[in-house]
Amino acid sequence: METKPLVSIICTVYNKGPWIAQAIESFLSQQTTFAVEILLVDDASSDQSPQILADYAERYPDKIRSFYNESNQGISKTWVRICQEAQGDYIARCDGDDFWLDPLKLQKQIEALEQNPQSRWSNCDFDVYNQDGVLKAQAGFEKDVIPLADTYEKMLATRGFTMASTWLIERELMLEVNTELDLTTSDDTFNLQMDLFQRTELTYLPEPMVAYRINEGSDSRPKDFDALTYRFNRLLDTQLDYVEKYPQSDFKEMTKILLRRNNDYELELSKPITSVSQIGSQTVTIYFAAADGVFSQEDILRKTLEAEDTITFKLSPDVTRIRIDLSEIPSFYSKVALIDKEHNTEILPYDLNGFQFQNDYFFPQPDPQLFYEIKDYHGKELTLHYQMMNVDDVTKLNYIGDVLGRKLLELGPKAEELTIYKVQCEHLQQRNQELQAQLEEMVVRYNSVTHSRRWTIPSKFINLFRKRK
Structure with missing residues (x-):
């Protein structure tokens, strides 16, 4: 039941x-x-x-x-x-x-x-x-x-x-x-x-x-x-x-609720902007250019700016270049990579209006842009992956210096570790040279013995007995 x-x-x-x-x-x-x-x-x-x-x-x-x-x-x-x-x-x-x-x-x-x-x-x-x-x-x-x-x-x-x-x-x-x-x-x-x-x-x-x-x-x-x-x-x-x-x-109760919320929003909007990213209020825009090299204002791809995101899109057969606008304001990224999904290879920009340090991209001026030649990627699927830096106050005069300084501090321990490895490697190379010298000396001694009369005469007798058997 x-x-x-x-x-x-x-x-x-x-x-x-x-x-x-x-x-x-x-x-x-x-x-x-x-x-x-x-x-x-x-x-x-x-x-x-x-x-x-x-x-x-x-x-x-x-x-x-x-x-x-x-x-x-x-x-x-x-x-x-x-x-x-x-x-x-x-x-x-x-x-x-x-x-x-x-x-x-x-x-x-x-x-x-x-x-x-x-x-x-x-x-x-x-x-x-x-x-x-x-x-x-x-x-x-x-x-x-x-x-x-x-x-x-x-x-x-x-x-x-x-x-x-x-x-x-x-x-x-x-x-x-x-x-x-x-x-x-x-x-x-x-x-x-x-x-x-x-x-x-x-x-x-x-x-x-x-x-x-x-x-x-x-x-x-x-x-x-x-x-x-x-x-x-x-x-x-x-x-x-x-x-x-x-x-x-x-x-009456709803009005009180709305008035409190409105006051909270006005306070929030009145705060000074201290973050460069403005995540959620900016957009990433991708423009496409055909053979004439002109970027279309209609055929575009737009997504809301996130702290980190992956955007996948397929190229039209006639596209020769693309331009990626990462936002409308100064932006700083620990990674920006455009990947050909089929071969998992990165396409490097031929131009940008900021500067690059190792894998980091800095755009201290508004409207950060990267330009890519994609003539060899017609009809293929590409993936844009970016990750914004954890930014604090871009309005500080030494902001970029602070970011680079933090990067150097992060690299410091790694450099010390590499120094230790370098010393160990030098010791190993020195030991290898010593062993190589000893081996060469042993080869010389071996050859001197095997070619001496004390070695060759007994060898002839041994060979003679072998032939009689």
């Missing part, structure tokens, strides 16, 4: 191949006193995600059900549809690149909701990991890495955050809220949170039981500034819609 699940874990997946297995394993490791089912849905991924889901569904047929969209539907449509498949009394959400840390997560949240009957929705604290699985911050809510929005007013005024991969929600409430979801929204969780707050209190557990993976380039964290602008404008439209949707809300 099958046991009806109390909780349905739902995980939506789109190109999460590098991380989805870790998420599924964290679901399977849950220790509960009640039955749990796992629903995995792939939104027409182009990577290995569908195969991974199918493998887990085959290995755990009693726990996992997998679903596959034939074409990409987007997170909102995928979420609404998959919730209809849930058989549990509660729905637990987790995105495909996040994972759960505590095997008792579901058990603790169920018990918390049972103790708070006025609440039909629970979340918890989280730790922050990067896309390589490195822990970056602990207890995101408790340490205010990302503020917890625990009311409708905070959520609407600040575009707040409850961390969707920590949610546990009554199924019927989730289905009710889903019916009001704008399927074209820029962020489904933003809408869902505001509708949930209008219907129930949030029960928050301050334990970090979930890993939130910061995945650059995802829908929620687009690298491209144009994509970011589009997302923010869509979120603003949603905020304005909800102002009209729930006119009974506490607008």
Whole structure:
């Protein structure tokens, strides 16, 4: 006899191949006193995600059900549809690149909701990991890495955050809220949170039981500034819609929140600029020139400037030169490399408007640029990799000197180590010369003996006896 699940874990997946297995394993490791089912849905991924889901569904047929969209539907449509498949009394959400840390997560949240009957929705604290699985911050809510929005007013005024991969929600409430979801929204969780707050209190557990993976380039964290602008404008439209949707809300409280935030932003903007990088506010732009040598202002590649990044692009057959603008302001890099992916060889710039010291690139003037001849690379795929220096205050007169000085200090111990190796090498060379001299002396002695009469006469007798046998 099958046991009806109390909780349905739902995980939506789109190109999460590098991380989805870790998420599924964290679901399977849950220790509960009640039955749990796992629903995995792939939104027409182009990577290995569908195969991974199918493998887990085959290995755990009693726990996992997998679903596959034939074409990409987007997170909102995928979420609404998959919730209809849930058989549990509660729905637990987790995105495909996040994972759960505590095997008792579901058990603790169920018990918390049972103790708070006025609440039909629970979340918890989280730790922050990067896309390589490195822990970056602990207890995101408790340490205010990302503020917890625990009311409708905070959520609407600040575009707040409850961390969707920590949610546990009554199924019927989730289905009710889903019916009001704008399927074209820029962020489904933003809408869902505001509708949930209008219907129930949030029960928050301050334990970090979930890993939130910061995945650059995802829908929620687009690298491209144009994509970011589009997302923010869509979120603003949603905020304005909800102002009209729930006119009974506490607008006085929202005004206070907004005034405080505005004051904080003005203070931040009033700070003197002390960092050369302005990471996130600048862009890396790649221009392409055809046979006429003129760089096109239309056919360009642009990405937001990061502390470190890798940009891959394919050349058109007619491109002969490229120009890379690393930003619009003075910039300093510990590495800039343009690589031919096919042969894994570096293409060196024929010109730049800064200067190079070893592997470091210094651009003390605005608009740093590098120029490359790529006539021999038609149609090939190239990769630009750069890494910015950890800069402090470029406005100091001796800034570049300080950077070079730190480089020399770093090289000092290495130079001392090389000096020791040099002395050891000289000793070995001297010993080698001594041994070579001894060997030559032994050869001379050997030859003098083998060619002497005392050696040759006995040798003749030996040979004579050998012939008589």
